[in-house]
Amino acid sequence: MCCLVTLLVSDGFLIPVFLGRVSYVRIQGMESTDDQGMDSGIDWISVxxxxILHNILSLVRIRTVVRMRRLxxxxxxxxxxxxxxxxTRREFQHWKAEKFARFINNLLLLGARVDLHTFQxxxxxxxxxxxxDVRMWVGYAAKHNVKVLDVVLEAYNQDFLPRCVFISPFLQELNLQFGEASHGHVGFVLPHKINLPSLKKFKKLTLSEVEVSQLSLDQIIACSPGLEDLNFINCARxxxxIDSKVLKSLMLDGFIxxxxxxxxxxxxxxxxxxLGCPLEYICWRExxxxxxxHIDTCGPTFDDQSDFTGILSCAKTLTLLNFQGSDVKAMLEKQLPTCSVFENLETLEIGDWCLTDNFNIVLRFMQLSPRLKKLTLVQRQLPKEANGARIDAMPINEMALQCPLLETVIIRCSKDDGEIHIMVNAMVANGVSMEKINVKFYEDMVxxxxxxxxxxxxE
Structure with missing residues (x-):
C-alpha cells in the first residue's frame, strides 16, 4: 500500500510527502469526531x-528548519x-554578509556528524x-561526504578551494560559479592534481569564471566515468x-x-x-x-572546416541565431545547398540575419525538413542597412516547400519593425497559410x- 501525507509546517506550507510502500498504518483516534482522539498527545509526525523527515526538511526553508528544533x-x-x-540569497536577501556568515557558522556548529546529500x-x-568563510563552508561539505555541491557567488577573489573538494569519492554533481573576477585577479583555477578514483556517479559539472587547463580537464574526464553533462560559463580555455566517450550534453557559454x-x-x-564561442574555433573529431x-554565436567568419550541418543532421530541435556576428549565416550559406535532409527535425528557431538578408536559407531549411512542426523566426534588432530590403518570395529552385506537418510559424519582432509584413508575404507565397502564422511583439511579451x-x- 502507498500513502501520500500532506504536512503543515510552521511557515504555513503544505508539503506532500510520499511514504512509499507501507504494510500497515494506524492513525488512532483520527476517525473520531470528538476531542479525545485529537488530544491524545501522540505526535504522529515525529514517529x-x-x-521521511529528512525528505520533508529538504523542502522547507533553512531558517524554518532551525526554528523547528524547538518543537x-x-x-x-x-x-x-x-x-x-x-x-539561497532569496531567503536572506535583506541580510548583510556578516549576519549571513554568522547564521551559517552557527548552523554548522549545531550539525551532527552525518553525511550530507546537498550543500547549496x-x-x-x-x-x-x-x-x-567560503573555503571553510565548502571544506565542511566535502569532509561530510556531500553528494551535490552547488556554489554560486557573485564574486570570489581567490584562485583555489580546499583540495578535499577535488578528491572526494562521493560527489555526484558539482556546480561552481564564481561570477566575474575582480580587477587584476585571474579567477578561480582548477587544481592540476585531481584524483577522483571512486567517483562513479559523477554526472554533471558546471564551471563559471574558472581557468580550465588541458591537464585538469583530462583528469576530471578520466576519473569521472559517469560524467554526462559538462558546462563551461565564461571560462578561460x-x-x-574535449575527449569523452560518455558525454551527452556540452555547453560553452561566453567562452574566453x-x-x-x-x-x-x-x-x-x-x-x-x-553561446558566444565562434564556430571557427570548434572542430569535431567524431x-x-x-x-x-542551441547555437547563438558572435564569430565574424566561418572557415568551412567543420561539417556543422552534418553534425546537426539528426537533431529534432535546433536553435540557430547570430548575436553580433555572422558565422552561423556564413556556415549555412556554404553548407545548406549540398547538405542532406534533416529527417528528424521537428522544431526550428532561426533568426536575425536570415529574416532580411537571406530568407532563402529559411526556405531551404523548410525544403530539407519534411517533419517540421514548429518554426520560429527571430528578429531581435532590424539592421539599419536592411531598411527597405526586399525578400524574394519565390520558392528556391522552383520547388514547393515539403512541410506537410507544419503546425505553426511564430515571428518574434518589435512593433516598429516595418519589414516583417514582407516576410509574412514571403511565407504565404511559399505555401504557408496565413492561419498558421503568429506574430509576437517583444513589447507585449515584456x-x-x-x-x-x-x-x-x-499573491
Missing part, C-alpha cells in the same frame, strides 16, 4: 521514519542531522562573502581537446578563447549548446548524433512577464 527532542535530533543544506550556497549582492581552436571528441553527445542544439511578476508578488 515517521528519519528518512521537541525528536525534531531537534532530526534538524541537527540535516542532510540538505540549501542557503548562493550569494550575490553589494556585500561579498569573506573568502575564508587552456585546452585543445585563445587565438587557436579546439577539438570535440564526444561521439555520444546528444545536446550541444554554443560526428555525434545530436538530438538538440508587458506580460512584468504583469505575471506583479501578480505573483501580490
Amino acid at each position: 515517521l521514519p528519519t528518512e 521537541s527532542m525528536r525534531w531537534r535530533q532530526v534538524c541537527e542531522a540535516l542532510q540538505f543544506i540549501c542557503l 550556497l548562493c550569494w550575490y549582492g553589494p556585500s561579498p562573502l569573506d573568502y575564508n 587552456y585546452f585543445k581537446l 578563447d585563445r587565438d587557436d581552436g579546439f577539438t570535440i571528441a564526444a561521439p555520444h553527445l546528444i545536446h550541444f549548446e554554443c 560526428r555525434p548524433s545530436l538530438e538538440s542544439a 508587458e506580460k512577464v512584468v504583469g505575471e511578476i506583479i501578480s505573483l508578488r501580490h
Whole structure:
C-alpha cells in the first residue's frame, strides 16, 4: 500500500510527502469526531521514519528548519542531522554578509556528524562573502561526504578551494560559479592534481569564471566515468581537446578563447549548446548524433572546416541565431545547398540575419525538413542597412516547400519593425497559410512577464 501525507509546517506550507510502500498504518483516534482522539498527545509526525523527515526538511526553508528544533527532542535530533543544506540569497536577501556568515557558522556548529546529500550556497549582492568563510563552508561539505555541491557567488577573489573538494569519492554533481573576477585577479583555477578514483556517479559539472587547463580537464574526464553533462560559463580555455566517450550534453557559454581552436571528441553527445564561442574555433573529431542544439554565436567568419550541418543532421530541435556576428549565416550559406535532409527535425528557431538578408536559407531549411512542426523566426534588432530590403518570395529552385506537418510559424519582432509584413508575404507565397502564422511583439511579451511578476508578488 502507498500513502501520500500532506504536512503543515510552521511557515504555513503544505508539503506532500510520499511514504512509499507501507504494510500497515494506524492513525488512532483520527476517525473520531470528538476531542479525545485529537488530544491524545501522540505526535504522529515525529514517529515517521528519519528518512521521511529528512525528505520533508529538504523542502522547507533553512531558517524554518532551525526554528523547528524547538518543537521537541525528536525534531531537534532530526534538524541537527540535516542532510540538505540549501542557503539561497532569496531567503536572506535583506541580510548583510556578516549576519549571513554568522547564521551559517552557527548552523554548522549545531550539525551532527552525518553525511550530507546537498550543500547549496548562493550569494550575490553589494556585500561579498569573506573568502575564508567560503573555503571553510565548502571544506565542511566535502569532509561530510556531500553528494551535490552547488556554489554560486557573485564574486570570489581567490584562485583555489580546499583540495578535499577535488578528491572526494562521493560527489555526484558539482556546480561552481564564481561570477566575474575582480580587477587584476585571474579567477578561480582548477587544481592540476585531481584524483577522483571512486567517483562513479559523477554526472554533471558546471564551471563559471574558472581557468580550465588541458591537464585538469583530462583528469576530471578520466576519473569521472559517469560524467554526462559538462558546462563551461565564461571560462578561460587552456585546452585543445574535449575527449569523452560518455558525454551527452556540452555547453560553452561566453567562452574566453585563445587565438587557436579546439577539438570535440564526444561521439555520444546528444545536446550541444554554443553561446558566444565562434564556430571557427570548434572542430569535431567524431560526428555525434545530436538530438538538440542551441547555437547563438558572435564569430565574424566561418572557415568551412567543420561539417556543422552534418553534425546537426539528426537533431529534432535546433536553435540557430547570430548575436553580433555572422558565422552561423556564413556556415549555412556554404553548407545548406549540398547538405542532406534533416529527417528528424521537428522544431526550428532561426533568426536575425536570415529574416532580411537571406530568407532563402529559411526556405531551404523548410525544403530539407519534411517533419517540421514548429518554426520560429527571430528578429531581435532590424539592421539599419536592411531598411527597405526586399525578400524574394519565390520558392528556391522552383520547388514547393515539403512541410506537410507544419503546425505553426511564430515571428518574434518589435512593433516598429516595418519589414516583417514582407516576410509574412514571403511565407504565404511559399505555401504557408496565413492561419498558421503568429506574430509576437517583444513589447507585449515584456508587458506580460512584468504583469505575471506583479501578480505573483501580490499573491
